[in-house]
Amino acid sequence: MVTATADFVVPDELLAHEPPEARGVPRDAVRMLVSTPSAQRHQLFRDLPTVLRPGDLLVVNTSATLPAAVPTLDGHVIHFSTCRADGTWLVEPRLAGRAGAPTVGPLDTAVAGQRFALRGGGSVTLLSPYSQGRLWVAALSFDDVPGYLSRHGSPIRYSYVPRSWPLSAYQTVFATEPGSAEMPSAGRPFTDRIVTRLVSAGVQVAPIVLHTGVASAEGHERPYPEWFSVPASTARAVASAQRVIAVGTTVVRALETTGGAAGSGWTDLVVTPERGVRVVDGLLTGFHEPHASHLDLLAAVAGPGLVSTSYAAALAAGYRWHEFGDVNLLLSEHDVREV
Numbered sequence: 001m002v003t004a005t006a007d008f009v010v011p012d013e014l015l016a017h018e019p020p021e022a023r024g025v026p027r028d029a030v031r032m033l034v035s036t037p038s039a040q041r042h043q044l045f046r047d048l049p050t051v052l053r054p055g056d057l058l059v060v061n062t063s064a065t066l067p068a069a070v071p072t073l074d075g076h077v078i079h080f081s082t083c084r085a086d087g088t089w090l091v092e093p094r095l096a097g098r099a100g101a102p103t104v105g106p107l108d109t110a111v112a113g114q115r116f117a118l119r120g121g122g123s124v125t126l127l128s129p130y131s132q133g134r135l136w137v138a139a140l141s142f143d144d145v146p147g148y149l150s151r152h153g154s155p156i157r158y159s160y161v162p163r164s165w166p167l168s169a170y171q172t173v174f175a176t177e178p179g180s181a182e183m184p185s186a187g188r189p190f191t192d193r194i195v196t197r198l199v200s201a202g203v204q205v206a207p208i209v210l211h212t213g214v215a216s217a218e219g220h221e222r223p224y225p226e227w228f229s230v231p232a233s234t235a236r237a238v239a240s241a242q243r244v245i246a247v248g249t250t251v252v253r254a255l256e257t258t259g260g261a262a263g264s265g266w267t268d269l270v271v272t273p274e275r276g277v278r279v280v281d282g283l284l285t286g287f288h289e290p291h292a293s294h295l296d297l298l299a300a301v302a303g304p305g306l307v308s309t310s311y312a313a314a315l316a317a318g319y320r321w322h323e324f325g326d327v328n329l330l331l332s333e334h335d336v337r338e339v
Contacts, residue, residue, distance in 0.1 A: 008315060009290070010290070014318060015321050016325035017161055017162060019169045019324045020324060026191075028046040028190070028194050030045050030320075031043070032044060032045045032327050033319060033326070034331065035328060035329065036332070037306060040309065049198045052203045053202070055241065056202075057206060057245065058205045058284075059205075059207070059208055059234065059247060060187050060190070060206070060208075060251065061208060061248055061251055062209050063178075063184055063210060063212065063250070064178040065171055065175065065178075065181075066080065066145075066149050067150060068080040068156050068181040069153055069156045070118050070149065072093075072117060072124075073116075074116070075096055076093055076116065077094040079091060079092040079181065081181045082211070082213035082225070083227065084266075085266055088127065088138060089138050089145070090135050090138070091136055092136070092214050093106070093107035093114075097159075106133055110126055120148065120151060124139075125141075127139055131224075155169070155170045160322060170182075172184060172187035173190045173191055173192060174187050182214060182215055184210070186248030186249070186285050187247050188324075190247075204241065208229065208234055208255065210251070225267060227264075228254040228257065228265070229254075230255065230257075230260075238255065243281040244260070246284070249283070252280050252283060253271060255280055256269060259278060271296070271300045271301075272297075272299075273296060273300045273303075275300060276300055280301055282329065283329075284330075285298065285327065285330070286321070286323065286328070287311070287325060287328060289321070301330060302331075302332060306330060310328055314326075
């Protein structure tokens with residue numbers, strides 16, 4: 001399924017090239033488009049406690065971002081994506097840019113059996129292709145991947161982020177369990193102050209964990225399993241909530257995998273409009289690229305029409321895209337309170 005939003009174009013000036021703090025904008029002051037069937041409201045993220053209502057449940061991802069990009073000794077870069085149940089990893093060999101620049105694209109000349117020597121004495125050996133020209137199943141020469149990455153890695157970044165930023169720029173206030181190749185970025189605008197205001201307003205906050213792999217820049221690329229955990233306490237909160245609002249597509253994937261019950265393991269669930277959603281009533285998310293598989297998940301939660309309308313409004317109003325950008329709150333109800 002391709003949503004109606006698939007063919008839009010994002011101008012370069014709408015790509016978030018740096019954290020909002022570097023532009024003098026606090027984390028919780030990024031823009032927030034509140035999208036309902038009746039209207040699109042242009043607000044700031046710090047308005048969230050007045051937009052939601054008592055009895056709502058926000059479910060957040062507590063996975064912390066790994067410094068998952070490691071240079072090879074022959075001048076390439078390996079992006080560590082996802083640990084698999086059998087102990088192998090999905091990795092993405094990338095072409096390095098000039099010194100200090102982000103990578104310029106997948107290494108499409110990689111072949112099975114190719115070994116990449118890494119700094120610090122580690123190595124990665126490609127075993128078999130997982131997705132055409134991009135992800136590979138690989139064996140590693142070391143067991144403690146988070147420890148190795150903490151010593152030798154840096155945060156993954158792409159061409160729209162021209163300079164490097166510290167790992168702290170890629171962590172959310174909820175980050176407690178290292179494991180994500182890339183930041184669960186829908187949670188980035190939250191601050192301790194916003195969480196306190198939400199709880200004071202009667203909005204519950206509950207955690208799940210889903211360790212994200214590398215983002216897909218390829219249309220229709222098959223998804224890959226990601227490890228998740230839904231605690232029993234969160235399952236109880238879901239069962240009693242008036243509305244369940246997922247903070248990020250990762251939360252939707254975890255909750256829809258278990259049907260809102262407690263559970264853990266690897267999920268390969270693909271959420272599409274044809275499948276629909278059974279647990280989630282709303283979604284706080286960033287803005288995604290044309291043809292990204294995330295758009296189908298958004299359409300499953302909010303409907304293709306509302307997603308199309310919200311993206312048209314965001315483009316017209318100059319919202320910023322990607323992990324350092326603005327956010328979109330998709331709600332199906334007509335009775336969202338005015339700020």
